[in-house]
Amino acid sequence: MTPKTVAQYIEIREDRKKQLMDIGLELFANEGYHNTTISRIAAMAGISKGLMYNYFESKEDLLIQLAERGINSLLVHFDPDRDGVLTRDEMIFLVNMLFQILTDNPTTWKLYFSVMMQPDVYRIIGERFRSMQVSYLDMLTSYFREMGRKDPYAEARFLMAVFDGIYLNYVINPAGFPLDELKQLIINRIIVGE
Amino acid sequence: MTPKTVAQYIEIREDRKKQLMDIGLELFANEGYHNTTISRIAAMAGISKGLMYNYFESKEDLLIQLAERGINSLLVHFDPDRDGVLTRDEMIFLVNMLFQILTDNPTTWKLYFSVMMQPDVYRIIGERFRSMQVSYLDMLTSYFREMGRKDPYAEARFLMAVFDGIYLNYVINPAGFPLDELKQLIINRIIVGE
């Protein structure tokens, strides 16, 4: 019966917001953005439809916030916006990490691809993903230039395509996907490869 | 006032149907399936909404027919359902062809990815695409086994991932994408490799 403190209210609010975003991510990724209703999310969270609008301005806003949360969680691992150039060991570390964040957040990545391929949704949040991609591309190009490759930009594009392809295949059907073997192939054929 | 002949009716129907499918493909691929309305397609074709249903049972049926037309147009180029094993030259020919059909049908491929990543749409026609994929996977695995590679399945997965990644990146933004350079990288690093 003790009244809650302001801090408690804020905590409750944040917990609930996280819960709503988790449910939203799950549904957007697995059922599709258009196929997911606000009602369904609210029902799964055990709250009313109306309360959703206390946390998110609109369905679109929820999607945007999900995208931003996803991006931020990636940036925690690795921020490519830096001046220095990668060494080969750092590159190998990066590759390992990219596999790690894939298996850590398959649902986020499922949403990522879903978003990239739905033009109307892409218009809403695609730019955020794209700018991240550009940063990576620049960094990879620098790496391959330093390595003395003939066509560093193509190599960077190659590596990014490989990762996009692996992510794509993995999120569509992770069962039996040979992640470790592919990691070795990437390192041998692209990173180290003559 | 002689009535139209049967042949005339057939021609009208086929022309109209092709027109509607072309517009449908364009819109589904570029605007998204859910974001494209039957009204919009009809308006772009300069016909009434109702006439759409003279040609397609439903919006879903239009999507299915588009998917099937896309698959069939691919199978014309190459049908992986065969017994023999590929030689290296045949494999190189296949790689060239895969780049060819990408640049020939970017919109179809845009729809392909769009479909693969929208779970609700995937449920409608994904299986048709998936079975094609499985056939390719088997064929590629056989090739790498014949080549004496250590892990033929992983190599096949690798090659497919590369192609998925390239296709994906190309359809999202074809401008400046170094297709030819990537083709060489694939041949050198994966097909001929080591």
Added chain:
Amino acid sequence: MTPKTVAQYIEIREDRKKQLMDIGLELFANEGYHNTTISRIAAMAGISKGLMYNYFESKEDLLIQLAERGINSLLVHFDPDRDGVLTRDEMIFLVNMLFQILTDNPTTWKLYFSVMMQPDVYRIIGERFRSMQVSYLDMLTSYFREMGRKDPYAEARFLMAVFDGIYLNYVINPAGFPLDELKQLIINRIIVGE
């Protein structure tokens, strides 16, 4: 190759019209008026939709013509619009006949009830059926008055209700319906009665 005579054309036209009405009756009665499309009728007859409008002004017109054909076929058997009063033998003959026309035209009767109970359809053709009913009612009332019954009008209503009930039950599910036994009950309990 001999050109058809005018008479032949008229005959062909009448045959086809009869065919269309038969199909229409079948579908209206068994699928419901609103649930039957002009397209379906035309398809079952092997003609085009457009040609239907060469025979009937509208879907409603087809229904009206069906109702009129049904009424006329009944009037052939027995026209109650007459002055004289029925004897008991004539009454028994009438009862027999009413069972006869039920088993002869179950589909027409199915349509009859269908029409009577669909207010929107009833508005179109109900009056035609109702006036026939009123004639019968008058005639039956006269009969029971002549027979010296206490309440001739109620007796007439009773007999009509029995017939409506029997018709209704028979058209809904004719299998196993004890028509002959019911005929005897009617004769013993109502016609001859007391």
Added chain:
Amino acid sequence: MTPKTVAQYIEIREDRKKQLMDIGLELFANEGYHNTTISRIAAMAGISKGLMYNYFESKEDLLIQLAERGINSLLVHFDPDRDGVLTRDEMIFLVNMLFQILTDNPTTWKLYFSVMMQPDVYRIIGERFRSMQVSYLDMLTSYFREMGRKDPYAEARFLMAVFDGIYLNYVINPAGFPLDELKQLIINRIIVGE
């Protein structure tokens, strides 16, 4: 500004639902199922079309719920699913009751016949009405068997047909229909009858 209590919401819902079902029954029965639009029901209730779907999953669902409400309201009066056999007094009581529920719920009965005679609508809810009918038929047959009648099944059919006919005639045009006189005729000629 205290929020509404759960009890208040329940009351609002029940009131509204009852209102919509009452209007729906009225319109389905008097205008026909197909001729009644959801828009019309909503307009008569002074609400938006969309709200209808907050209370009923579909137009068909409204019809089903109406049928079930109708059946349940009848079963309150009399449930034929019981073991015992009717005495003559109980039978007379039953007859009285059947006339009572006719005059109490003419609209429900109008819908009943409407449903029975529209094959497409019958498919939706007919079975619910039919099973009730079968129960009655069994019970009546038992009664006439106990009474020593020659053909108990035919007698039961006869009685049911009479009631169907009376109900049918009454709902089509109740004005001046001699219900009481017909009740006496039923009791004298069928229930008590020789």
Added chain:
DNA sequence: AATGAATGAGGTTTCATTCAT
């Protein structure tokens, strides 16, 4: 006489969002 492509009005249904309480 005959076709079926084409129309257009109108129906059912969905759902993000608002709002009184």
Added chain:
DNA sequence: TATGAATGAAACCTCATTCAT
């Protein structure tokens, strides 16, 4: 903070009817 009834715009779809040929 919290509810869910209520809205309204817009989607999909149907089909009687018309009309050029």
